[in-house]
Amino acid sequence: MEKLDVLTGKYGEEGDRLIFKILNSGNYLDDAQRKQFDFGQPQAAQRLLPMVSEKALRYDLTVPFARYVVMNHHLLAFPFKRYQIQPVWRADRPQAGRYREFYQCDVDVVGSDSLLNEFDLVQIAEAGFSGLGIHGVTLRINNRKLLQGIANWFGAGDRFVEFITILDKLDKIGEEGVFKEWAEKEFTVDPGKYERFKRLNGKSALEKVDYLRALLNSDGGNHDAEAGLNELGFLFSLMNNLDFTSVTPELDVFLARGLSYYTGCIFEAGVEDFGGSILGGGRYDNLTGVFGQPGLSGVGISFGADRIYDILQKRGLARQAAASELKIMLLNFGGVGQDTALRVLLGLRKAGFSAEIYPDGHVKPGKQFQYAEKVGFTHAVVIGDLEVAEQACNVKDLAERRETRIPIAGVIQHFSEIRNRA
Amino acid sequence: MEKLDVLTGKYGEEGDRLIFKILNSGNYLDDAQRKQFDFGQPQAAQRLLPMVSEKALRYDLTVPFARYVVMNHHLLAFPFKRYQIQPVWRADRPQAGRYREFYQCDVDVVGSDSLLNEFDLVQIAEAGFSGLGIHGVTLRINNRKLLQGIANWFGAGDRFVEFITILDKLDKIGEEGVFKEWAEKEFTVDPGKYERFKRLNGKSALEKVDYLRALLNSDGGNHDAEAGLNELGFLFSLMNNLDFTSVTPELDVFLARGLSYYTGCIFEAGVEDFGGSILGGGRYDNLTGVFGQPGLSGVGISFGADRIYDILQKRGLARQAAASELKIMLLNFGGVGQDTALRVLLGLRKAGFSAEIYPDGHVKPGKQFQYAEKVGFTHAVVIGDLEVAEQACNVKDLAERRETRIPIAGVIQHFSEIRNRA
Numbered sequence A, B: 001m002e003k004l005d006v007l008t009g010k011y012g013e014e015g016d017r018l019i020f021k022i023l024n025s026g027n028y029l030d031d032a033q034r035k036q037f038d039f040g041q042p043q044a045a046q047r048l049l050p051m052v053s054e055k056a057l058r059y060d061l062t063v064p065f066a067r068y069v070v071m072n073h074h075l076l077a078f079p080f081k082r083y084q085i086q087p088v089w090r091a092d093r094p095q096a097g098r099y100r101e102f103y104q105c106d107v108d109v110v111g112s113d114s115l116l117n118e119f120d121l122v123q124i125a126e127a128g129f130s131g132l133g134i135h136g137v138t139l140r141i142n143n144r145k146l147l148q149g150i151a152n153w154f155g156a157g158d159r160f161v162e163f164i165t166i167l168d169k170l171d172k173i174g175e176e177g178v179f180k181e182w183a184e185k186e187f188t189v190d191p192g193k194y195e196r197f198k199r200l201n202g203k204s205a206l207e208k209v210d211y212l213r214a215l216l217n218s219d220g221g222n223h224d225a226e227a228g229l230n231e232l233g234f235l236f237s238l239m240n241n242l243d244f245t246s247v248t249p250e251l252d253v254f255l256a257r258g259l260s261y262y263t264g265c266i267f268e269a270g271v272e273d274f275g276g277s278i279l280g281g282g283r284y285d286n287l288t289g290v291f292g293q294p295g296l297s298g299v300g301i302s303f304g305a306d307r308i309y310d311i312l313q314k315r316g317l318a319r320q321a322a323a324s325e326l327k328i329m330l331l332n333f334g335g336v337g338q339d340t341a342l343r344v345l346l347g348l349r350k351a352g353f354s355a356e357i358y359p360d361g362h363v364k365p366g367k368q369f370q371y372a373e374k375v376g377f378t379h380a381v382v383i384g385d386l387e388v389a390e391q392a393c394n395v396k397d398l399a400e401r402r403e404t405r406i407p408i409a410g411v412i413q414h415f416s417e418i419r420n421r422a
Helices: A012-018 A030-034 A044-052 A062-071 A116-132 A144-153 A157-167 A170-184 A191-198 A205-216 A223-239 A305-314 A317-323 A335-350 A365-375 A385-390 A408-421 B012-018 B030-034 B044-052 B062-071 B116-132 B144-153 B157-167 B170-184 B191-198 B205-216 B223-239 B305-314 B317-323 B335-350 B365-375 B385-390 B408-421
Strands: A021-023 A053-056 A080-089 A101-110 A137-143 A247-251 A265-271 A274-284 A298-304 A327-330 A354-357 A379-382 A392-397 A402-407 B021-023 B053-056 B080-089 B101-110 B137-143 B247-251 B265-271 B274-284 B298-304 B327-330 B354-357 B379-382 B392-397 B402-407
Touching: A030 A044, A044 A053, A062 A080, A062 A101, A062 A298, A101 A116, A101 A305, A116 A137, A116 A223, A116 A247, A116 A265, A116 A274, A116 A298, A137 A144, A137 A223, A137 A274, A144 A157, A144 A191, A144 A205, A144 A223, A157 A170, A205 A223, A205 A247, A223 A247, A223 A265, A274 A305, A298 A305, A305 A317, A327 A335, A327 A365, A335 A354, A335 A385, A335 A408, A365 A379, A379 A408, A385 A392, A392 A408, A402 A408, B030 B044, B044 B053, B062 B080, B062 B101, B062 B298, B101 B116, B101 B305, B116 B137, B116 B223, B116 B247, B116 B265, B116 B274, B116 B298, B137 B144, B137 B223, B137 B274, B144 B157, B144 B191, B144 B205, B144 B223, B157 B170, B205 B223, B205 B247, B223 B247, B223 B265, B274 B305, B298 B305, B305 B317, B327 B335, B327 B365, B335 B354, B335 B385, B335 B408, B365 B379, B385 B392, B392 B408, B402 B408
Parallel strands: A137 A247, A327 A354, A327 A379, B137 B247, B327 B354, B327 B379
Antiparallel strands: A021 A053, A021 B021, A080 A101, A101 A298, A137 A265, A265 A274, A274 A298, A379 A392, A392 A402, B021 B053, B080 B101, B101 B298, B137 B265, B265 B274, B274 B298, B379 B392, B392 B402
């Protein structure tokens, strides 16, 4: 929850609309009634808003983070690094991969403009995805300065956001569409230049940097392009030192997300079998300026936890992660057996095993076994009055449906051996 | 976020007031304007509410959990066990230990009325607090049936909630106050009976159970008392098998929290040096009835994460938990040294160390050291151009302010030895 005025105006007009507002508590109409608010006037809802709502739900984690940094500036050591995993809310129409309430996992460094921070964030992306077993992630990287430099070269530097936004649609509307939209917005683009520009397709990141360095300076010095290419060249050279197992970094000169606020590197990651980005981020040179603290540069990435979870589910990785552990259920038949089973349970837990006893002794064994399988226990231990009399019990491997008879006193030892073998 | 009508009416009148309501998106006055709502009428805010708000913020985790269980009843295996750590919101006046937005950590079992579930929850409380290093936690346990039985014995069984609520104030208003309030509410309490009742003070839990079993049945059979004492006797006997290091369970026959919904055992935990409860819970025989699914018994506890964090802070335990780890910072002087430092950094990370490089090579060494200390790094490694030339570097233990000169190729080995010694 944030004060509404902390969020308003930070995400554009569309964003303002999508912020969930919280109704003031108590008699929330008090203020409006005292001011004799006229509910019949045009745009009444919009004008009434500041009188009935002062708080709102986080729209992302970046703006609240900037607010936090400014409020606690005197307490923090810069460069300040933090991660934050929390829900955010958007009053959007829900659809596949787009939720009204979802979790973002943000990692940011603020107060340092070194590109080593960008390098760290790439490592965190790789560590995050490989840790979850998600392979085949394409991490597209670009730089706003390069985009400006490209627009400069095409003679569109003064309206570069508009120009690039159209270029960014290449995938969706094709070359013809891009040229049509450029023409509609009165951009005159030399087709020959465009052809030469296109020749960077298929090159590696460092080849692209070299090719663009020559190309974009061909009409004279292009300071923006040079700055962007220097940053990208340095970052991609560093990345040659890393072993990527999950992430493949790519220089995508068309990537233009968040042009309204990013000032340097831009990141976006996705996988082929799932639409929509699963990570986004970039550098913003003046993160905290809007809250009265200029001069602090920040760079960050945000993992989309819900979409990542969707991928885990879709690929069957969520189950796999849990399946490697032993999960032991003791059956329960009440009576003396229950006392013994409880003693074994406590012993197993003390030895670090995940173990539970079926709570209700009156339920039939068949139903207890069914429960164990449905919940995903790996083993069931059967201790009833008879087993206590014989001081021996059956341990059932639920995956392999194999039963072993062992002394009750040896149950912990038995599972320790299984654990050690794994 | 929940639908407002899921939450309304579940927490009493006070609760309804304290629920944060979310304003509908778009033109939220549309509906009211169409219905020509009269904003001047009495209680306009209350009547307008259903037209401008359909969603609300979670007030606790229990009601949303009950809603979830009913919606997913066909998919779940019962007894269904879940934990849930999420923020909840209350439109209360903020004060020490009382927040508007705070995290609850709930553990519940639904679909089993076995007391082994209560026993499991006690173990979870102990594991949770001892895991955090919080000792001296008193876990007060009572049973609603016993409270009913006590009220029966005092001849107040028909208005037992009122009767017990006054008895529960004993700590605050003393015996005289309790008798005065009882008289005001027209409860006639035999002072002799009260004296006999009081004699359970100072007894152990199982002694209390025995004493009360004799006392409360002294005027004839007291079914409620018997049922409550059986449950408490069984639970406290089981707990004798546990080694408690953080939690001390106590039978507190005055504990009456949540009388309006708990039907069996009641739990509440606190520590002496911090006001307010840090865990609460109990059994509710009909958790899901209000959502149309009767007959499912539930029992659960809820840890108050923010208050527990406050205790960690107050007792200096938050720092302690983090201090045992190695945290290595490499200083950065740009140039050739930076390339070597980066190689060492990647090696350290690969070997599982928490290691960072100071990102900005132009910052003076003194400031970099200051930063390392302020952030809580345990060691600093100095690799500049000179060190690269000599292939040796200084490692500084920041706590003991001791420097060691080692070969650059031996840095990882050096920290591995420190880690193995710890």
